[in-house]
Amino acid sequence: MHRSSVRRRWLSAGTGIVLGCAMVVSDIAAAAPVQVLDLIPVEDVYVDEAAPDSNFATMLSGGNVVENNLLRTRSDGSLFSTAGRNTNRISFLKFSFAGLPATAQITGAVLNLFQTYTQTVPAGTSHDVLIYRLAHDGWNEDSLTWNSAEALMIDPLFGAAPLERYRINAARPASGLQQVDLLALADGEAWSAGADLADGLLTLAIVLQDTAPLVVGSNTLYQTAEFPSSAGYVTQRPFLAISYVPLPPAALLMLPAALVLARRRRR
Ligand SMILES: [Ca+2]
Numbered sequence: 075m076h077r078s079s080v081r082r083r084w085l086s087a088g089t090g091i092v093l094g095c096a097m098v099v100s101d102i103a104a105a106a107p108v109q110v111l112d113l114i115p116v117e118d119v120y121v122d123e124a125a126p127d128s129n130f131a132t133m134l135s136g137g138n139v140v141e142n143n144l145l146r147t148r149s150d151g152s153l154f155s156t157a158g159r160n161t162n163r164i165s166f167l168k169f170s171f172a173g174l175p176a177t178a179q180i181t182g183a184v185l186n187l188f189q190t191y192t193q194t195v196p197a198g199t200s201h202d203v204l205i206y207r208l209a210h211d212g213w214n215e216d217s218l219t220w221n222s223a224e225a226l227m228i229d230p231l232f233g234a235a236p237l238e239r240y241r242i243n244a245a246r247p248a249s250g251l252q253q254v255d256l257l258a259l260a261d262g263e264a265w266s267a268g269a270d271l272a273d274g275l276l277t278l279a280i281v282l283q284d285t286a287p288l289v290v291g292s293n294t295l296y297q298t299a300e301f302p303s304s305a306g307y308v309t310q311r312p313f314l315a316i317s318y319v320p321l322p323p324a325a326l327l328m329l330p331a332a333l334v335l336a337r338r339r340r341r
């Protein structure tokens with residue numbers, strides 16, 4: 075009898091701690107200012123089906139090997155296959171979350187791409203730029219090729235819904251900053267950050283598709299992370315704007331509730 079009443083009191087105190095902590099967490103999350111971290115890709119490069127074993131991290135300019143400033147996408151003008159594929163240049167970007175606090179709660183993720191060129195969009199047609207998330211981060215911009223990228227794409231890249239897409243048509247500018255909200259649900263599957271925060275890396279693929287009637291060889295170009303800052307164009311580098319609330323470690327959150335409980339037990 076006595077023992078069960080003690081146990082009930084402990085259960086009630088335990089429930090109080092959980093509720094107290096939940097309130098503390100939500101109060102702090104609501105009160106803490108949202109911070110923004112702009113992540114420049116740690117790797118970015120494109121691959122080309124017409125040169126399936128070539129890597130395009132660098133290029134020749136005036137007889138010198140220089141960093142490639144461009145990410146390219148291209149559709150090959152064919153009809154979509156059953157897998158929805160009519161692309162032959164794909165760009166890949168990798169972002170690292172090393173600079174993000176381990177307890178960060180992500181509230182926003184906007185991919186910023188500076189589009190420098192898009193093939194003219196004939197009346198009544200459009201280009202769709204699709205953003206996919208890949209589960210595999212084990213690639214390097216200095217070695218990735220079309221053929222090695224195919225191995226990455228054992229993820230159901232072309233069969234799956236993209237995270238997001240944007241459409242280039244007569245009403246939408248063909249060049250300039252393009253912002254894609256990875257947490258939006260409107261055109262695809264929202265990014266679920268958990269797995270990528272756990273492995274510390276996010277790999278994205280940018281794919282161009284034409285809507286019918288198809289335009290042979292249509293393409294878009296974007297600046298890479300290597301776009302020279304000296305030219306004053308640093309803002310044209312791609313970046314992922316992460317908004318987050320930096321929650322303190324759970325151990326600290328437990329402290330206020332634990333102190334209240336200890337004070338009650340002393341009475
Ligand atoms: Ca690069």
Ligand SMILES: [Ca+2]
Nearest residue numbers: 270273275276
């Ligand atoms: Ca990942």
